[in-house]
Amino acid sequence: MPQPILTAAAMRDAETAAVAAGTTYAALMATAGKAVADTAARFALGRPILVLAGPGNNGGDGYVAASILAERGHDVIVAAHGDARSAEAIAARAAWQGQTIALADAEPRPILIDALFGTGLSRPLDADVATTLQSLVDAAEFSLAVDVPSGVDTDTGADLGAPHGLTATLALGAYKPAHLIEPAAGLCGHLFLADIGVPARGSWHVIARPQLVPPPRDAQKFTRGLVVVVAGAMPGAARLAARAAIHAGAGYVILAGADAGQPEAIVHKPLGDPADLAAILDDDRIGCVLIGPGLGRDDRASALLDIAVASRHPLVVDGDALTLLGREAPHRLAPRADIAMTPHAGEFARMFASADGKLLATLSAARAIDGVVVHKGPDTVVAAPDGRAAVQIERSSWLSTAGSGDTLAGILAARRATGVDFFGAAQQAVWFHTRAAKLAGPAFVADQLSHYLPAAIGECL
Ligand SMILES: NC(=O)C1=CN([C@@H]2O[C@H](COP(=O)(O)OP(=O)(O)OC[C@H]3O[C@@H](n4cnc5c(N)ncnc54)[C@H](O)[C@@H]3O)[C@@H](O)[C@H]2O)[C@@H](O)CC1
Ligand SMILES: [K+]
Numbered sequence: 001m002p003q004p005i006l007t008a009a010a011m012r013d014a015e016t017a018a019v020a021a022g023t024t025y026a027a028l029m030a031t032a033g034k035a036v037a038d039t040a041a042r043f044a045l046g047r048p049i050l051v052l053a054g055p056g057n058n059g060g061d062g063y064v065a066a067s068i069l070a071e072r073g074h075d076v077i078v079a080a081h082g083d084a085r086s087a088e089a090i091a092a093r094a095a096w097q098g099q100t101i102a103l104a105d106a107e108p109r110p111i112l113i114d115a116l117f118g119t120g121l122s123r124p125l126d127a128d129v130a131t132t133l134q135s136l137v138d139a140a141e142f143s144l145a146v147d148v149p150s151g152v153d154t155d156t157g158a159d160l161g162a163p164h165g166l167t168a169t170l171a172l173g174a175y176k177p178a179h180l181i182e183p184a185a186g187l188c189g190h191l192f193l194a195d196i197g198v199p200a201r202g203s204w205h206v207i208a209r210p211q212l213v214p215p216p217r218d219a220q221k222f223t224r225g226l227v228v229v230v231a232g233a234m235p236g237a238a239r240l241a242a243r244a245a246i247h248a249g250a251g252y253v254i255l256a257g258a259d260a261g262q263p264e265a266i267v268h269k270p271l272g273d274p275a276d277l278a279a280i281l282d283d284d285r286i287g288c289v290l291i292g293p294g295l296g297r298d299d300r301a302s303a304l305l306d307i308a309v310a311s312r313h314p315l316v317v318d319g320d321a322l323t324l325l326g327r328e329a330p331h332r333l334a335p336r337a338d339i340a341m342t343p344h345a346g347e348f349a350r351m352f353a354s355a356d357g358k359l360l361a362t363l364s365a366a367r368a369i370d371g372v373v374v375h376k377g378p379d380t381v382v383a384a385p386d387g388r389a390a391v392q393i394e395r396s397s398w399l400s401t402a403g404s405g406d407t408l409a410g411i412l413a414a415r416r417a418t419g420v421d422f423f424g425a426a427q428q429a430v431w432f433h434t435r436a437a438k439l440a441g442p443a444f445v446a447d448q449l450s451h452y453l454p455a456a457i458g459e460c461l
Helices: 008-020 025-044 057-071 087-095 127-139 235-247 275-281 299-310 319-332 345-351 357-369 404-417 422-440 446-458
Strands: 049-053 076-080 099-102 111-115 142-146 168-172 190-194 204-206 226-230 252-256 267-269 286-291 315-317 339-341 372-375 381-383 389-391
Touching: 008 025, 025 057, 025 087, 025 111, 025 142, 025 168, 025 190, 049 057, 049 127, 057 076, 057 087, 057 111, 057 142, 111 127, 226 235, 226 275, 226 404, 235 252, 235 404, 235 446, 252 275, 275 299, 286 299, 286 404, 299 315, 299 319, 315 319, 315 404, 319 345, 319 357, 319 404, 339 422, 345 357, 345 372, 357 372, 357 381, 357 389, 372 422, 381 422, 389 422, 404 422, 404 446, 422 446
Parallel strands: 049 076, 049 111, 076 099, 111 142, 142 168, 168 190, 204 389, 226 252, 226 286, 252 267, 286 315, 315 339, 339 372
Antiparallel strands: 372 381, 381 389
16 A cells, blocks of 8 residues: 555544544554654764754654653753643653753754644744754754654645754654645655554555556557657657657557657657648547647647547647646646646646645646646646545656656656556656656756666566
8 A cells, every 4th residue: 555645634533533443642642752762763873862842742742752762861851842732742741851941042962853843833933933943953963853844834835934954854654745745845854654553544645666567468569558649849859758658668659740760669640730630549549649748839739739639538738738728728628538637837837726735736636627637846746636646755856857747748648558547657657757767867868768667667567
C-alpha cells in the first residue's frame, strides 16, 4: 500500500478512531515522543539538546522526548512557549523534571528539537517567535521538526513563518500535505516518517514505485499500445514526446505532422490540412493521443485540438493546447471522457483558480474537467475527478530543463496506451520521469531522458 497523506483533520479522526479502538491519547503521545527521542538521539551524538515546546500536543511530544532523552543521559533543556493546554500536554510537561526556560531566553544549542506547533497551527507565527526560532535553527548543527516545521499550514503547505534550514522533519503517523507540497515541503529538510500505531487511510497517497509485468506472451505491437503524437508549429517538442512514448513501453508510435528523426521506429504521418488528423485518428487500435507539445496557438493549432478532442481515444492535453483552452477548458473538454492534462503552474493558473493550496486546487480542476490532472512542479500532484490524489515524493531538480514536460506527456500517453487508466498511468509517468532523471545524472538534456526510461521500467518488473 502506498503511504497515505492525511489532512490535519483526517489525522485527528484517525487518532480518535485509534482511541475508540482501545488506545489512549496519552499512549499515542508517548509513542510519538519516543519516536522523536529516538530520531534525535541518532543524530545528537552526545551534543547538548534544546527542545522548543509549544502549548499544544506538539509541545507535549517535545516534553515526552525531552524526558526520554534526559533519562538516557543526554544534556537537555526545554524552552517553553505558552502554557500547556490539553490534558496530555499538561501531563507531559508535569512529568518533565529537567530545566525549563522561556523561549525568549533560549540560547542556541547544537541539537534543536522544534516542537512549538504541529497540525494545530491556526494563524501565522508571531514575528518574535519566528525570529527566535530562525536564529536557533541557524545556530544549531542539527535541527529536527516534530511532525511538521512550526509555522507551516498542514493542509495547504503555505509558509506561515516557518524557519528555513531545518535539517529534518519527523512526520508522525502519516504524511500531511505540508510534507509534500511547496513551499512547506522545501522547509522540512530530510523527511522521516514514524509509525505511531494509528492506522491511517485515505484517498490521497504518495506516488510509489510502479509494479509492472512484461508484455503477455501473445503481445504484438498494436496491443502493446499505439500512441499518436500530434506535432505543430514547433515539432521538436512533439518529437521529444514521441521518443519518450516509444521508450516508455508503447508498442507503436505515430508522429503526425513531423518527422521524428531517431529512432526510426517512430512512424511519420504527414499532416497537410488539419482534417488529415481526423483520418489518422480513425483507427480503433489507437490507445492514446497526445496533443499540445509545441502545437502553437494559432487557428490551425486550435483546429487540430478540436479534432483531437472530438476523437474517441484516450487523450493527453499538454503545453500549448492548455493555453489554447484557458478558462474554457472545462467547457471545451466537457464532451470528453478519458482525458488527462499535464499543466505546469503557469498553465494551471491560466485555466483554473489556485485557492486552497495545490492539492485541493488540483482536485477541483480534475472535477471540473472530469479527467485526471497532473499539476507539475517539484511537488507534482496527480488528481482524479473522484477525489483520489497522489503526490510526488521523489525529487530531481534537474528536471527543470527545456523539453522535460514534453517527455512526461509522452510517457503518460504510452502508459495509458498500455491499458492502465489515467490515474494509474499518470503516477507511473511521474515516477518514471523522475527515476529516469536520477539515472541520467546531473545536467542532462531532455533529449537524453528517454534513453533511461527502459532502465527505470526494468526496476519495476
Ligand atoms: N492528537 C493526538 O492524539 C496526537 C497528536 N500529536 C501531536 O499533536 C500535534 C497537534 O496538536 P494540537 O492539535 O494540540 O496542535 P499544536 O500542538 O500544533 O498547537 C495548537 C495550539 O497552539 C495554539 N496556536 C495555534 N496557532 C498559533 C500561533 N500562530 N501562535 C500561538 N499559538 C497558536 C492553538 O490555540 C493551540 O492551543 C501534532 O502535530 C502532533 O505533534 C501526537 O502527540 C500524537 C497524538
Ligand atoms: K513542530
